[in-house]
Amino acid sequence: MAIHVEENVSLRLYNTFGIDVKAKHFAVAATLEEVQEILSLDPYKGKSPLILGGGSNILLRADIVTPVLLNRLKGISLFAEDEDCYYVKASAGENWHQFVMFCIQHEWAGVENLSLIPGNVGASPMQNIGAYGVEVKDVFHSLEAYHIFDGVVKEFNATECAFGYRESVFKNKEKGNWIILSVTFKLRKRPVFHTNYGAIQEELDKMKLDKMSIKAISQAVINIRSSKLPDPKKIGNAGSFFKNPVVPIAVAKTLKESYPDAPVYPIDELTAKVPAGWLIEKAGWKGKNLGSHGVHALQALVLVNYGGATGNEVYALSEAILSDVKLRFGIVLEREVNILP
Ligand code: EPU
Numbered sequence: 001m002a003i004h005v006e007e008n009v010s011l012r013l014y015n016t017f018g019i020d021v022k023a024k025h026f027a028v029a030a031t032l033e034e035v036q037e038i039l040s041l042d043p044y045k046g047k048s049p050l051i052l053g054g055g056s057n058i059l060l061r062a063d064i065v066t067p068v069l070l071n072r073l074k075g076i077s078l079f080a081e082d083e084d085c086y087y088v089k090a091s092a093g094e095n096w097h098q099f100v101m102f103c104i105q106h107e108w109a110g111v112e113n114l115s116l117i118p119g120n121v122g123a124s125p126m127q128n129i130g131a132y133g134v135e136v137k138d139v140f141h142s143l144e145a146y147h148i149f150d151g152v153v154k155e156f157n158a159t160e161c162a163f164g165y166r167e168s169v170f171k172n173k174e175k176g177n178w179i180i181l182s183v184t185f186k187l188r189k190r191p192v193f194h195t196n197y198g199a200i201q202e203e204l205d206k207m208k209l210d211k212m213s214i215k216a217i218s219q220a221v222i223n224i225r226s227s228k229l230p231d232p233k234k235i236g237n238a239g240s241f242f243k244n245p246v247v248p249i250a251v252a253k254t255l256k257e258s259y260p261d262a263p264v265y266p267i268d269e270l271t272a273k274v275p276a277g278w279l280i281e282k283a284g285w286k287g288k289n290l291g292s293h294g295v296h297a298l299q300a301l302v303l304v305n306y307g308g309a310t311g312n313e314v315y316a317l318s319e320a321i322l323s324d325v326k327l328r329f330g331i332v333l334e335r336e337v338n339i340l341p
Contacts, residue, residue, distance in 0.1 A: 003027055003037045005044075011064065015055035016118055018236030019311045023050075025067040030074065030093070032153070035146055035179055043067045048148055048176035050340065053092065053120035057127060057238050058338045061311035066341070071122055071179065076102055079184055087141055089184045092122025096129075104218050109191030110139040112214040113200070115221040118232055118239060122180040126170045127336075128163045132197040132221055137163035141186040145170075145178035153181065166243055166336055193217060199224050228299045236305030237296065241318060242276040242333045255329060276333050277301035279325050293317060315339060 009026035012018055025043040029035040038044050049069040052058075073091040076099060080087040086108050090099050096119050100111045113134035114124075123129070124136045125143055140163070143156050162169040170178060191214050195201050203220040204212070230237050247255075252264045252272035259282065265273045280286060280300035287297035293309035294317070296302040303314055322333050 003029075003034055003041065005038070005041060005067075009068075011052075011055070011060060011068070014052050014070065015058055015060055015238075016232035016236065017059055017238050017305050017309075017311070017314065018232075018307075019060045019305065019309070019314075021060045021311065022063045023068040024063065024065050026070070027068070028070040028072055030072045032073070032146060032181060035069070035071075035073075035181075036151070038069055039148060044069070046149075051122075051179055053123045054095065054118055056119035056232065057123065057336070058340055059238060059311050059314055060340050061315055062341055064341065069179070071120070073122075073181060075182075081189075084189055086187045086189065087184055088187055089182050090121045091182045092120060092180045094121045096121055096124060100218065103185075103187060104215055107189075107214070108187035109189070109214045110134075110187045111185065112191075112218040113194050113197075113221055115218040116225045121183055125161055125163070125183055126168055126180065127166045128168055130166070132200050132224075133194045135163070135165075137161075139185045139187060141184040143183045144181045146181055148177055148179060154178075165246075229302060230296055230298075230304055235296075236307075236309070237302050238337045240276075240301040240336050241303045242280075242301060242321075243336045244273050244276050245279075245331050245333055246271050246273050247331055251331065255331075274331065275301075276325075279329055279331060279333070280321055283321070283324050283328050285321055285324070288317075290317065295321070 006026045009023045010020055011023050012020040027038045029038055044067045047067060049067045050064055052068055052070045072093040074093050075091040076094060077089050078086055079089040088108055097116050099121055100115050103111050113132040117129055117131060125140060128136050137158060140158050144153055145156060146153050193212055195204060200220050203223050209216050249270055249272055255262050256264055263275055263278055267273055277300045285295045286300040288295040293305050293314050296304050303317060326332050
């Protein structure tokens with residue numbers, strides 16, 4: 001089927017914040033061939049398009065003049081297996097949570113702690129998504145990506161992806177160069193349960209299980225997430241808006257002296273992580289309602305669009321939070337969400 005580039009398309013349904021801006025040019029690719037065809041067409045040629053997957057980690061502040069390419073590449077297959085693992089290849093346009101559910105049905109272990117994270121498979125290595133003690137890098141085997149300018153398909157291993165906390169090479173050195181086509185995950189035949197994260201153990205205890213399973217962990221994560229995080233289908237949001245800041249030990253110590261209840265997680269001898277949600281709550285922003293938008297009442301790290309907010313309004317709120325947290329605690333928060341344009 002010939003590719004159709006649409007003009008002035010509302011992106012409201014393509015970003016989980018539900019912000020209503022328009023894309024000047026918009027095209028959908030379901031195969032690599034369609035990706036190639038789109039990139040050869042006039043408004044796209046020679047440019048790095050805005051690749052949209054689940055649209056769950058972006059804040060759109062104005063109409064998008066960069067041509068938009070919606071990644072809808074589909075398919076999940078068992079690629080290979082050895083004594084311990086299944087190698088499962090999922091196309092970038094697969095919905096992340098559906099992929100996780102598929103793995104659980106097949107008893108492929110490793111992604112259960114990552115249940116209910118919004119977005120698509122293609123974005124999962126891009127920002128090394130993580131929750132409840134597990135990150136994508138822990139189950140990652142490799143990915144295939146298409147070079148926008150050179151037209152080559154390359155396989156990246158974990159080292160080449162340079163994973164960090166919500167970071168990868170695709171957000172840094174290689175930003176704008178690649179379209180992720182598929183990701184291969186290394187999933188265990190015999191599960192290793194990650195239940196150390198406090199809230200999970202508590203939830204599992206409440207569930208009174210006869211036997212631990214990846215299904216039970218997934219259900220515990222789903223219960224916790226749905227009790228604290230707003231469902232983007234009902235209230236626009238992009239999950240954690242900020243990263244948890246990593247601060248020098250001295251800063252963490254000073255914070256503990258002033259606030260003995262501050263949750264501080266040492267990383268090594270020099271640094272510690274402080275939950276941004278705690279800082280924002282302590283600064284008095286939790287549950288702040290500015291009419292069309294605000295700070296979620298149950299998790300201060302999540303900014304929400306109650307309906308009709310503009311991207312600039314949400315951005316201004318994030319600016320106010322940033323400067324207030326800096327003033328009160330001397331800690332500079334960093335946004336996790338991509339701000340566009
Ligand atoms: N906290 C508060 N007030 C709040 C929120 C959190 O005091 O409003 C405190 C909690 O009491 C707890 C600590 O902060 O002591 C950590 O809270 P939580 O377990 O809810 O996790 P988080 O650090 O706020 C991170 C991820 C989430 C992920 C959870 C669970 C980041 C930026 N966020 O949040 O990821 O689901 O851990 O693993 O690392 C996302 O990235 O979009 C996301 C939702």
